[in-house]
Amino acid sequence: MKHLQRFLKTGVIALVLSTLFLGAGAASAAVPWHIVQANESLWQIARTHEVTIERIKTLNRLTSDTIYTGQKLYLQEAKYHTVQPDESLWIISQTYGTSVDAIRQLNGLNSDNIYPGQKLKVIDGATLSSSAPAPAPAPAPAPSPSPVISRPTPVTNWPSITYVVQYGDTASTIAKKFGVPLNDLLRYNYMEPTDWFDGGRKIAINGYAPRQYAVYPGMDAAPKRIGHLVDWFLDGQYILKRNDVITITDVLTGERIQVKMMGGYNHSDIEPLTTTDTDKLRRLFQWNWTWTPRAVVVYKDGMNIAASLSGMPHSFDTTPNNGVSGHFDVYLLNSEAHGWADPGYVGQHAAQVQKAAGR
Structure with missing residues (x-):
């Protein structure tokens, strides 16, 4: 009997020392559940996954140590998330370190459509009473009717006469060259008298330039973390005008930054408005300026637009007291680079624009 006690005591000490010396390398990868194999016991499963027997019994509502081959045993508690306004499945997946596909499967979703207040399982595991989704709340009373904002009619084709702006025009x-009233020329190209044409830009002379009107003023009451896809050449360049002050919202963190539109005809060039806004940018890019872009949403006049923001200040500067020299690139859908650029860089922006649209 003494020999057996000494053997058991030595075995326990050896197991403890083995765990201390081997550390994390001896532990198996964390998994949400385990399928019982032939001849396995709760003690073996608990040891393999570094969880207590009592925890396994609690998670799986076991009243004894009896288990059977093929039985699915949860090893962790499920995690749930209540959808907040302006959140997308991509935002939620990034928050919990999972994937959009995994969340869809856990919740039996057939699309990416979700709504505020919806409770989603984001990490697989046992659903205990404390983590179970609450019953759906009673429907809220219908809101008062809002004024109807109609979408302008899209313009699908260029007029019969167009012109590529030359530097110095x-x-x-241009109006004098073609014998058209100046006000008409500006109106056909959605411009104000204070705007000017950029060299190399195609403009309309005797009719309106194409417009999609994917967004229009008053659509949204406040900045959001999901924006509408807006083609730069068909809408964006006419919405984001030189010297506009706009709000940029970072999709992942929700951080909001005030910026000034400096210009740009293939994409938007912006500058942070104040030193506070520059500090916010530095935090977003982890205090290290980089060309690698982030998904953001541009908000102007009640319009939320999916965009991508790079973190590298460069070239011209028109806001001298904002704590940084140079401006930053903002791309919308189908934006292009100024001149030659690495296709990979343009592709990174394109991917971030899609994320900003919740896709």
């Missing part, structure tokens, strides 16, 4: 010289 002005609205006045």
